[in-house]
Amino acid sequence: MKPDRVSFNYPCLLTNERGELELVNCDLLNNLPSIEEELASLDCEKSIWVMHSPPYGGTLDINYEEVYSGSKAIRKHIERVQPSLTLHGHIHEAPSMSGQWVERIRNTISVNPGTGEILHAVIFDIDSEGNLLKLTHNIFGEYRVS
Structure with missing residues (x-):
């Protein structure tokens, strides 16, 4: 899998802390840490991750054009760290395209x-140790955790 890295060769518009659009030099964006670099600091096994982008290449990132459009870096990090639960969005049509709203990535x-x-919403219960006990989708029903 090639790493997730985007390069910008032109000025970009970003929203500043006051909510105003601001033209920024592409060097600012090109020098930000990669997804891999940011994820390297998250090494908690008994954790729940909330990430906008879904992991690449499974059932959670298939778009209307039937193209996988998730993050390879997120998938690799989930495979390596194995958190209890990860919550994603971004590709809102993925569950209807793949027929799945849950994907197991080894123990995650x-x-x-x-x-x-x-x-659509998901409700989950965990115990005091961070183990997932119950996972329910308000439309599709309960997912058998064990």
């Missing part, structure tokens, strides 16, 4: 609730 349960005409 990854979720993209998706969206539709009715708001």
Whole structure:
């Protein structure tokens, strides 16, 4: 898998802390840490990760064009660290495209609730040690955790 890295060769518009659009030099963006570099600091096994982008190449990142569009760096880090649960979004159509809102990546349960005409949501219960006990989608029902 090639690393997730984007280069910008032109000025970009970003929103500043006051909510105003601001033109920034591409060097600012090109020198930001990569997804891999940012994820390297997250080494907690008994944890729940909330990430906008889903992991690449499974059931949670298939878009309307039937193209995988998740993050390779996120998938690699989930495979390496194995958190208890990861929650994702971004590709809202993925559950309807793949027929799945949950994907197991070894010992990790990854979720993209998706969206539709009715708001989609996922409710989960964990114990005091961070183990996932129950996972329920408000439209699709309960997922058997064990």
